[in-house]
Amino acid sequence: MNEKKEIPHYGYMGKILHIKLNELDYEVISTDKYQQWGGGHGMGSALFWDYCKDKTIQDGRNPKNVCIVAASPFSGTPTPSAGGRCEVVGVGVGLQPIGWFTRSNFGGRFSAMMKYAGWDAVMISGKAPYPVWVDIRNDSVKIHKAEKLWGKNTKEAQAMIIGYVGKDGNNWGWERMPSDKGVEYTTKKPAILCIGQAGEKQMAQAALIHESSNGAGQGGFGAVWGSKNLKAISFIGTNAVKIADPAALVEARFATKEIYAADSDKPDAAFWGPMSFPAKPIMSVAMPTDKARVSACHGCINGCRGIYNLGYGNQNHCNVTSFYAHQAMKWTKGDRIAASKITLQAGDICNELGLNTYPLKHGLPWLLYLYKKGILGKGKQIHSDIDFSKMGSLEFAKEFLTALAYGKDIGKDLAYNGFVPTAIKWGREEDWKSGRLKFTYWGMPEHGYDPRAELEWGFESIVGDRDMNSHCINWIFWHANVAALRGLRPRIDASTLAKLVTDKMKPWVKSENALNYATDNMYSDDIMDLARWHLFYTRYWKNSGLLCDFRWADLFNSKHPELKGATGSDEAGEHIYWNAITGDELTFNDGIKRGQRIYHLDNAIWTLQGRKRDMLKFADYIYDKPFDKGHFPFYMWPIRNDKGEWVYGDVMHRSLDRDKMEDWKSRFYVKEKLDPKTGWPTKEALKAYDLEFVEEELKKHDKLGGKA
Amino acid sequence: MSTFISKEEAVHLLREVDPDDILVAARMHYPSGIHDEWIETLEELMWFLKPASDRDIPAVSIEGLAVWIEDTVEDKALAEDVRKCAKEHDNFVNACEAVYYKLEARVYHLQKVAEGGVA
Numbered sequence: 001m002n003e004k005k006e007i008p009h010y011g012y013m014g015k016i017l018h019i020k021l022n023e024l025d026y027e028v029i030s031t032d033k034y035q036q037w038g039g040g041h042g043m044g045s046a047l048f049w050d051y052c053k054d055k056t057i058q059d060g061r062n063p064k065n066v067c068i069v070a071a072s073p074f075s076g077t078p079t080p081s082a083g084g085r086c087e088v089v090g091v092g093v094g095l096q097p098i099g100w101f102t103r104s105n106f107g108g109r110f111s112a113m114m115k116y117a118g119w120d121a122v123m124i125s126g127k128a129p130y131p132v133w134v135d136i137r138n139d140s141v142k143i144h145k146a147e148k149l150w151g152k153n154t155k156e157a158q159a160m161i162i163g164y165v166g167k168d169g170n171n172w173g174w175e176r177m178p179s180d181k182g183v184e185y186t187t188k189k190p191a192i193l194c195i196g197q198a199g200e201k202q203m204a205q206a207a208l209i210h211e212s213s214n215g216a217g218q219g220g221f222g223a224v225w226g227s228k229n230l231k232a233i234s235f236i237g238t239n240a241v242k243i244a245d246p247a248a249l250v251e252a253r254f255a256t257k258e259i260y261a262a263d264s265d266k267p268d269a270a271f272w273g274p275m276s277f278p279a280k281p282i283m284s285v286a287m288p289t290d291k292a293r294v295s296a297c298h299g300c301i302n303g304c305r306g307i308y309n310l311g312y313g314n315q316n317h318c319n320v321t322s323f324y325a326h327q328a329m330k331w332t333k334g335d336r337i338a339a340s341k342i343t344l345q346a347g348d349i350c351n352e353l354g355l356n357t358y359p360l361k362h363g364l365p366w367l368l369y370l371y372k373k374g375i376l377g378k379g380k381q382i383h384s385d386i387d388f389s390k391m392g393s394l395e396f397a398k399e400f401l402t403a404l405a406y407g408k409d410i411g412k413d414l415a416y417n418g419f420v421p422t423a424i425k426w427g428r429e430e431d432w433k434s435g436r437l438k439f440t441y442w443g444m445p446e447h448g449y450d451p452r453a454e455l456e457w458g459f460e461s462i463v464g465d466r467d468m469n470s471h472c473i474n475w476i477f478w479h480a481n482v483a484a485l486r487g488l489r490p491r492i493d494a495s496t497l498a499k500l501v502t503d504k505m506k507p508w509v510k511s512e513n514a515l516n517y518a519t520d521n522m523y524s525d526d527i528m529d530l531a532r533w534h535l536f537y538t539r540y541w542k543n544s545g546l547l548c549d550f551r552w553a554d555l556f557n558s559k560h561p562e563l564k565g566a567t568g569s570d571e572a573g574e575h576i577y578w579n580a581i582t583g584d585e586l587t588f589n590d591g592i593k594r595g596q597r598i599y600h601l602d603n604a605i606w607t608l609q610g611r612k613r614d615m616l617k618f619a620d621y622i623y624d625k626p627f628d629k630g631h632f633p634f635y636m637w638p639i640r641n642d643k644g645e646w647v648y649g650d651v652m653h654r655s656l657d658r659d660k661m662e663d664w665k666s667r668f669y670v671k672e673k674l675d676p677k678t679g680w681p682t683k684e685a686l687k688a689y690d691l692e693f694v695e696e697e698l699k700k701h702d703k704l705g706g707k708a
Numbered sequence: 709m710s711t712f713i714s715k716e717e718a719v720h721l722l723r724e725v726d727p728d729d730i731l732v733a734a735r736m737h738y739p740s741g742i743h744d745e746w747i748e749t750l751e752e753l754m755w756f757l758k759p760a761s762d763r764d765i766p767a768v769s770i771e772g773l774a775v776w777i778e779d780t781v782e783d784k785a786l787a788e789d790v791r792k793c794a795k796e797h798d799n800f801v802n803a804c805e806a807v808y809y810k811l812e813a814r815v816y817h818l819q820k821v822a823e824g825g826v827a
Contacts, residue, residue: 330755336758372727
């Protein structure tokens with residue numbers, strides 16, 4: 001089935017669009033050279049390396065920055081929970097201590113439509129002399145003035161572009177499309193990625209928004225686009241993705257449905273494993289309506305978004321539905337429905353202004369604290385005309401979020417620079433160090449999973465560039481803890497789970513001990529191997545292959561007769577889909593090795609940007625305080641107890657040790673063939689990961705590391 | 709729990725605590741995420757603990773909660789009841805629900821006293 005066919009570009013469209021904003025022109029680049037990187041992040045990193053001429057830049061607003069929005073072979077195909085994800089890479093804005101080369105990711109149908117228009121990625125370089133938007137219809141690429149779009153929110157801008165592209169004026173009927181195949185028509189609507197006012201004002205908190213709530217929020221890419229005078233990119237196309245072995249693809253999808261995915265006819269409330277989670281909107285608030293349906297990204301088998309009859313809140317999910325929920329609950333005096341209405345509308349405001357909601361998760365309570373202490377407010381030490389006594393109301397949400405997007409009032413500090421630099425500027429650095437302002441790594445908010453308990457999340461974030469936000473292993477937290485909280489017997493016992501999970505990770509991990517998060521095993525080589533596997537798995541299969549974080553990796557699965565997950569499986573593993581689509585003969589582990597290579601290319605870029613070993617650290621409270629405040633009754637995780645037996649044990653009440661973390665970093669560097677003194681790439685590493693092409697640039701900047 | 713409480717005491721127990729003494733708890737929305745909740749009053753604690761959907765679990769140490777009620781709010785009787793709930797229930801979710809009903813009764817009573825309705 002996997003024999004290489006003569007026709008190239010199975011899974012790929014063969015072309016990358018390079019928009020040169022300085023010249024208001026574009027060029028077409030062949031995908032051939034970049035297929036070795038998979039797609040998404042890997043392809044983006046390689047393009048960045050080739051086209052960003054100054055890799056020492058430390059702020060994504062620098063006009064030399066290059067931003068890549070990339071699809072993968074899975075995009076636009078029926079690969080389960082993969083066909084609609086899209087990756088964004090480039091130098092970011094608002095990270096600490098500098099704007100690292102970083103990434104973000106969003107769902108919907110943008111990457112699918114990009115490919116239907118004939119493109120694998122779009123790369124944006126330079127800065128336009130005036131605001132523009134890019135209109136791509138199959139091979140036709142036009143860069144238009146965006147004078148009428150500039151100043152509009154993301155909803156208005158997308159509606160105007162849809163109206164412009166649909167010339168028949170009938171709110172979308174049959175539209176004639178430019179094509180080299182003769183006259184073609186489509187009823188599809190364009191897929192648009194755009195910025196709102198926050199991006200136009202170059203706020204670090206600015207997101208790229210596609211439709212509603214499909215947002216690339218982390219990394220400040222909205223500010224990157226704003227700095228380039230780029231309002232929107234619109235794709236519409238009439239091509240199809242060529243599949244090397246369509247029968248194998250369909251067979252794998254059926255296998256996924258039958259063996260692994262949640263069955264709506266036989267709902268299992270006590271499911272374990274992401275693939276077996278039923279289709280449901282991922283909301284963090286009560287829904288003020290019972291009229292709803294599940295909505296999904298392109299190709300997904302189990303949607304996680306919702307469409308409601310309210311006229312607002314559609315597609316909002318995850319943090320967009322939670323960042324304001326607690327405040328709204330206070331404001332409405334415990335009325336969940338009224339609070340949810342406010343929360344959903346606050347989410348809509350963020351989507352429309354193009355604001356990333358994540359910093360508000362821990363940022364809002366900190367601001368409320370400053371207000372209540374009499375430090376923040378009208379005429380106070382930190383002056384603000386915003387009335388913080390109304391936090392929780394829709395009125396406050398409108399005023400505060402608008403201030404953030406437009407850089408008014410305290411928004412000019414908070415949203416433009418980020419919460420951590422603002423805390424330092426305001427003389428409140430201690431709040432960050434003590435964890436009152438819970439921004440744990442790289443100036444980014446803690447995700448909810450404390451690194452003192454959930455080791456892989458913390459360790460991988462520290463050796464990366466941002467909050468890693470990859471939930472593969474984190475599902476264990478949810479299942480084990482919800483069972484314990486409800487007093488239920490765990491669906492999968494700790495010993496079986498450790499075996500199931502680590503079996504998927506071989507040969508990267510040597511034993512089940514890799515899942516043993518006991519305090520005496522925290523810094524072990526086994527845990528490091530688990531973190532390395534997950535880091536590289538994520539870099540390739542999720543960030544480059546663009547499998548959805550919500551469903552993959554499927555490391556265990558209660559629907560499977562032996563509780564095995566789909567990941568790496570012979571009938572529905574990641575590589576099965578990859579090979580069916582591309583005609584490659586990639587093994588599951590080949591993908592992870594590619595992820596390792598991509599990580600090392602990223603590390604070469606971070607090195608050129610100015611990364612030093614001592615920058616890789618958590619906020620002080622992670623070392624100085626045990627994880628035991630309020631929060632959880634316990635944080636259950638598989639551990640080996642004193643008798644050597646596997647149990648679900650509490651891994652709270654501990655802090656990280658600075659010296660041991662430093663030792664962990666040294667061992668990580670040695671294992672990855674990096675210079676332990678600096679973390680920089682060595683000659684040995686470049687050879688091992690087939691990255692010798694970066695050596696000259698590193699040498700030029702005197703940043704080639706010494707022997708590992 | 710004692711019902712003999714003065715209006716001043718009721719007002720005191722219902723007060724907003726100092727920002728430095730806020731109870732930091734969290735809400736687990738299974739499986740979409742964990743979200744901090746900064747609780748300043750007994751009434752807010754009641755809203756926080758009110759049973760919602762099957763996918764929504766308050767995340768807080770019950771003993772930590774009892775300590776906060778006892779030391780910060782200064783409601784020893786309620787703290788005692790909270791500890792009893794933990795002992796009487798074999799799992800956290802049921803204990804939380806029991807705490808909620810105790811708290812609801814206490815808050816409504818305190819509110820009536822504070823309003824001058826009950827002696």
